Amino acid sequence: MTHVQTAPGGYVFDNHNPHSGEQHRCLAAAYDPLTTERLAATGVGEGWHCLEVGCGGGSVARWLADRVGPTGSVLATDVKLTDIPAHPNMSTAEHDITADPLPEDHFDLIVARLVLQHLAERDAVLAKLVRALKPGGWLQIDEFDTSYEPVLLAPDDESARLYEKFLAAKSELMRRNGGDPSWGRQVARAMRAAGLVDVDPLPSARPRHAGSPDIGLQLHHTYHLWDGLLSVGMTGEELHAVREVMRDPSFRASSSVIYSVQGRKEQHR
Numbered sequence: 013m014t015h016v017q018t019a020p021g022g023y024v025f026d027n028h029n030p031h032s033g034e035q036h037r038c039l040a041a042a043y044d045p046l047t048t049e050r051l052a053a054t055g056v057g058e059g060w061h062c063l064e065v066g067c068g069g070g071s072v073a074r075w076l077a078d079r080v081g082p083t084g085s086v087l088a089t090d091v092k093l094t095d096i097p098a099h100p101n102m103s104t105a106e107h108d109i110t111a112d113p114l115p116e117d118h119f120d121l122i123v124a125r126l127v128l129q130h131l132a133e134r135d136a137v138l139a140k141l142v143r144a145l146k147p148g149g150w151l152q153i154d155e156f157d158t159s160y161e162p163v164l165l166a167p168d169d170e171s172a173r174l175y176e177k178f179l180a181a182k183s184e185l186m187r188r189n190g191g192d193p194s195w196g197r198q199v200a201r202a203m204r205a206a207g208l209v210d211v212d213p214l215p216s217a218r219p220r221h222a223g224s225p226d227i228g229l230q231l232h233h234t235y236h237l238w239d240g241l242l243s244v245g246m247t248g249e250e251l252h253a254v255r256e257v258m259r260d261p262s263f264r265a266s267s268s269v270i271y272s273v274q275g276r277k278e279q280h281r
Contacts, residue, residue: 024130024240036069036094038232039126041249042225043270046216047125048075049156049203054150060120060251063144065109066127070096076121087119107131109137114144121254125154128199135202145277151208156185157196158268162215165264169256175265178254182233186242188196196271199237208275216272220258220265227258227265 017130051072056062058081064073066089073088077099080086088096089107096104109124110133122141128134141151161179166172183193192198220227234241234251243253257263 023190024185024237033069033094034232035229035236036071038225038229040069040071041180042218042229043089043125043154044071044075046270046272047072047123049077050152050154050214052079052121054121054152054274056080056121056150057084057155061118062086062121062123064088065107065124065141067093067096067104067120069094070102070104070122071103072125073102074099076123093112096272115138116143118217119144119149120146121150121152123152123154126156128153128192129155129193129195130186130189130201134195138202138206142208142259142277147277147279149261149275150274151203151215152272152274153199153203154270154272155196156193156268156270159195159197161266161268163188163265165262166257167260167262171263174250175257175263176253177250178230178234178241181244181246182237183242185237185240196269199271199273200275202271203275207258207278209278210271211275213271213273217269217270218267220267220280221265222259222261222263227263227269231255231258 022035035250040074048165056076056079060080062080064086067073068090070088073086077086080101084101084104088102091106091108094258095106110131120143128137145151147208163172165173166175186193200211204211219228220230234255238251
């Protein structure tokens with residue numbers, strides 16, 4: 013098994029980690045239905061010009077590319093690009109949203125899923141995204157609040173304690189890297205403070221059980237974040253053991269709350 017150390021001060025899910033492909037597959041399986049349903053509600057269609065920040069495996073960007081048609085465009089960016097299947101209506105670019113510029117008043121729709129809560133500069137990044145929208149354009153930010161992820165049923169008390177330790181270790185790892193694992197609940201207020209109107213937060217949660225997409229994502233984190241989790245106090249034995257807890261047919265938990273928040277840039281008067 014290959015383990016890659018998480019660098020302090022950076023995004024904990026490194027796209028150059030050998031486990032990143034599975035991270036993207038798990039995220040798509042668990043959250044693409046929510047993300048794309050919300051995007052569809054903006055009316056995105058032929059001729060729209062869209063940006064996805066932190067495109068990961070590119071599944072959302074490709075969905076958008078299907079919608080905008082040949083007269084529209086989708087720019088899919090990430091600080092480290094992976095191999096994303098090509099699409100005639102989509103281009104890709106390596107782009108550090110914390111440092112690199114974006115064109116102003118340019119995009120009809122911008123989406124950022126599970127990106128800003130990892131960034132210490134999230135307020136400045138949000139302001140940059142608002143400036144990049146055309147007047148009347150839409151911003152959608154989907155983020156977790158991991159302060160709510162209760163165990164509902166576990167094989168025994170020790171299993172529940174171990175799972176809770178695993179979740180707490182992930183949150184601590186994120187904080188050490190400049191993130192805020194509960195920022196999802198702050199997104200709507202942050203978007204309104206940034207000047208957006210018609211801000212609409214939609215919270216949702218889903219069950220975690222053996223075989224569910226969301227528990228698959230949690231299992232994957234025991235591999236992808238192995239070194240980081242060891243650095244915040246878990247042991248290798250505990251990580252192996254918590255995998256078995258999550259694979260137990262009797263295990264039940266709730267996901268964290270994910271907030272899908274939309275807002276619109278006001279039209280010039």
